[in-house]
Amino acid sequence: NAGVTQTPKFQVLKTGQSMTLQCAQDMNHEYMSWYRQDPGMGLRLIHYSVGAGITDQGEVPNGYNVSRSTTEDFPLRLLSAAPSQTSVYFCASSYGWQAMNTGELFFGEGSRLTVL
Amino acid sequence: AQSVTQPDIHITVSEGASLELRCNYSYGATPYLFWYVQSPGQGLQLLLKYFSGDTLVQGIKGFEAEFKRSQSSFNLRKPSVHWSDAAEYFCAVGFVYNFNKFYFGSGTKLNVKP
Numbered sequence: 161n162a163g164v165t166q167t168p169k170f171q172v173l174k175t176g177q178s179m180t181l182q183c184a185q186d187m188n189h190e191y192m193s194w195y196r197q198d199p200g201m202g203l204r205l206i207h208y209s210v211g212a213g214i215t216d217q218g219e220v221p222n223g224y225n226v227s228r229s230t231t232e233d234f235p236l237r238l239l240s241a242a243p244s245q246t247s248v249y250f251c252a253s254s255y256g257w258q259a260m261n262t263g264e265l266f267f268g269e270g271s272r273l274t275v276l
Numbered sequence: 277a278q279s280v281t282q283p284d285i286h287i288t289v290s291e292g293a294s295l296e297l298r299c300n301y302s303y304g305a306t307p308y309l310f311w312y313v314q315s316p317g318q319g320l321q322l323l324l325k326y327f328s329g330d331t332l333v334q335g336i337k338g339f340e341a342e343f344k345r346s347q348s349s350f351n352l353r354k355p356s357v358h359w360s361d362a363a364e365y366f367c368a369v370g371f372v373y374n375f376n377k378f379y380f381g382s383g384t385k386l387n388v389k390p
Contacts, residue, residue, distance in 0.1 A: 164319070193378075195380075200285070200382055200383075201382055202280075202282075202366060202380040202381050202382040202383050203320075203366065203380040204380075205378070205379075250319055250320070252319075252320075264310075264322045264325065265312075265320070265322070265378060267319030267320045267321070268319050269317070269318055269319045270317075270318075270319055
């Protein structure tokens with residue numbers, strides 16, 4: 161079972177460059193999200209989506225763009241990379257955003273991004 | 277301000293000893309509560325969750341957690357730690373009808389001494 165797949169696993173960018181982190185899930189999950197993980201700060205929500213064509217901002221959306229054209233894919237775009245965006249990025253998905261007995265997030269293995 | 281607090285950044289325990297990781301939250305309503313574990317270089321995996329009912333919940337890998345409403349706490353416990361439990365542990369909260377947003381604590385790194 162593939163689960164949640166993130167690519168690339170590692171990336172080094174120069175300030176000002178743009179790039180896209182890919183996320184795909186094969187579990188037919190409605191809900192998908194992107195988090196960034198920084199030391200001592202836990203995970204912070206960047207953007208999320210409750211279905212194809214629907215996205216919304218999380219806690220730290222500035223500098224990032226998302227789209228959800230299919231149920232399976234939820235790419236995260238860095239428009240003009242900055243050193244403050246050096247982080248580990250996690251994509252996570254879930255069965256249903258209103259289901260009472262789920263709430264479990266399924267995580268990818270992470271993408272480590274360094275911006276010089 | 278609303279928050280999830282894990283007061284211990286690092287904890288070291290000896291293999292075979294008991295473990296308790298603390299988590300407190302400050303939200304107006306009782307949230308849904310979760311503990312996740314992150315092994316080095318990996319994504320997060322759900323250990324257990326509390327929605328309602330029995331305040332002591334059992335999870336995978338021999339972990340359990342107790343919800344105490346009066347203390348706004350959801351502490352994670354394990355009676356006997358194994359070396360493979362060395363990882364980072366995150367407490368998280370979610371809300372009824374608003375699973376769009378999960379809020380995570382800052383994590384507790386567990387070291388296990390042989």
